[in-house]
Amino acid sequence: MAEQEQSSSSTFPNPPSFWQDFTPENLTRIEQLRKSFAEANPTRDVPIRLSDIPDSLINLQPPAEPKDGKWRVFGEPLSLDDKLQTLEEGGITNLAPTHPSRQGDNATPSSLDRRDVPRADHALELKRLIKSLLLNFLELAGTLxxxxxxxxxxxxxxxxxxxxxxxxxxxxxxxxxxESAAELMQEHLDRTRRETTAVRSQVEKARRVLEGLGSLTIPAEAVRGAAAAAGEDAAQVAEELKALDKRRDAELWAATDAAFA
Incomplete structure (x- = not known):
């Protein structure tokens, strides 16, 4: 195991040794086991890891979750509990806090945690640290x-x-x-509201256009009466009505285009 960790942490690590288990025969066997599980349990989903399988097929499944929540990738230790390392753990002097709210009777630099301080104190502390940095740089220039x-x-x-x-x-x-996530969510909400307002405006405009179009009528009776009085035949009256319909449709489309332009 130690040799495997050492090889995986090298600059150009070799493939893990269990790649040899991925043979066509083993792949066929594990697919058959999954198919058999699905046929025996039609109401259940096939789990990611099957139990009671031969040792030669164990590496063909995803590894189990680490019990302690820690693992290594290319020699670097990782943990599910992503906790910021303290300065003392890194062997660095933790400068004493300067804000009164971070000082107490038994407070020491090692017992204090900046995460327990209000956000305004973080900004104040950064300003004081930067001022100290500038002062120390000036002192360094003078010393040199x-x-x-x-x-x-x-x-x-x-x-x-x-x-x-x-x-x-x-x-x-x-x-x-x-704050970044809240800003992104607010931008998405504002954009959705603008789009909703634009859609409602177009719907209202379309409703007004349709109401206006619905109020228009074709004076067909007047045309028929005038044609009968003039002695025109029924075929000619039908042609005139058809031409009138086409002209009205063209006017309606023109009005619609003008309304939505």
């Missing part, structure tokens, strides 16, 4: 101009300040993610 050999200690102070600044920023990432 007088005695360059004494600049290493001040460079270490700058390194500690930078680590604390980055740690404070990383602690603020969840709030940033929540």
């Amino acid at each position: 101009s007088i005695n360059p050999g004494d600049g290493l200690a001040k460079a270490e102070d700058l390194n500690t300040l930078l680590f604390n600044i980055h740690h404070a920023l990383n602690e603020y990432r969840p709030h940033q993610a929540r």
Whole structure:
């Protein structure tokens, strides 16, 4: 097992050893087992992992979930509990908090957690850390101009300040993610409302057009009466009515196009 972890964490790792289990015969066998399970349990879905299968087919199924929630990928340890590492765990000095709300009778830099501080205090702390960074950089420049050999200690102070600044920023990432998600949801909601308003406006416009079109009538009786009085035959009256219908349809389409233009 140790050799496998060492090989998987190399720069160019080889394929895992269980690739040899993926033979055509084993693939056919596991498909037959899944088909048999589906036939024996028609009301159930085929699970991702079948139980009671030969050892030669175990690697053909997805691996089981880690019981402790931890695993390794290319030698890097990963965990389901994605917790931000503290500065003390990384061997870095955690600068004492400056805000009164983060100080107590028994408060120490190791017992305090920036995540328990209001958001406004995060911003205040970042400002003070950045000011301290600028001041220490100025002191480093002065030290290097007088005695360059004494600049290493001040460079270490700058390194500690930078680590604390980055740690404070990383602690603020969840709030940033929540605000970004809320902004995206609000934009989606506003866009949906605008589209709904536009659709309702077009529906109302179409309703008014249809109501106007429904109020139009064809004076067919007047045409027939005039044709009969003039002694025209029925065929000629029918042709005139057809031409009138076409002209009315053209006018209706023109009015509709003008309304929706």
